[in-house]
Amino acid sequence: MPLFFKLTAIRKHLYRELRNQEKLQALRKRYPKCKFYDGAFVDDDCSVTGSVTLSTNVQLTKCNIGNNTYIASNSRLSRCDVGSYCSLGPELMAGLGIHPSRIFVSTHPSFYAPMNSSPISFVLEQKFDEFKRIKIGSDVWIGARVTIIDGVSIGNGAIVAAGAVVTHDVEPYSIVGGVPAKEIRKRFNEEQIKFLLNLQWWDKDEEWIKSKAPLFDDINKLVNDLT
Secondary structure (H helix, E strand, O other), X not given: XXXXXXXXXXXXXXXXXXXXXXXXXXXXXXXXXXXXXXXXXXXOOOEEOOOEEEOOOOEEEOOEEOOOEEEOOOOEEEOEEEOOOOEEOOOOEEOOOOOOOOOOOOOOHHHOOOOOOOOOOOOOOOOOOOOOOEEEOOOOEEOOOOEEOOOOEEOOOOEEOXXXXXXXXXXXXXXXXXXXXXXXXXOOOHHHHHHHHHHOHHHOOHHHHHHHHHHOOOHHHHHHHHO
């Protein structure tokens, strides 16, 4: 490679690195309580409450993220409302849009969206709702490489196994997995789930949570202490 092209490539790389650092600094200034790693991006339509950690290359658009939630590397979320104390694994894809699969002759966006990713459109008005908000409750654990389809709600305390494709709502405190995701089991019995949903510990102040943290290793201990 000629020297000129090598120097141009180096300049482009340095420029990109400089821009990335400027974006990181802007994020850290905007959200001083949060941790942002290289490549993290939060658009202006997002809101972040309290302390949040976004790992390398996490991309958020039109999202609301709750307190003490972390999102692992290379995840992409759009139009998602995420609760507090969530653990979201790497390479999570959520809110990427959907295509019609019934009635419409074609799944191609040119037949339902005047503005779309393809080079053409045959309609003047939006004829299909391709983007729907996703709701993820609090204390939710989502494993690696999970895909969540638009419009899905995941209840408080739920677990989504690695590699799952979530196409339907997930009940609180249930464990789901597979393609498409199906319920494997509940985390607790019915009375314990009712207790936790009424308690909503994730909305308590951190001093309260800290005082009860020694009881969090056994649901029975927490129940006995508070009832």
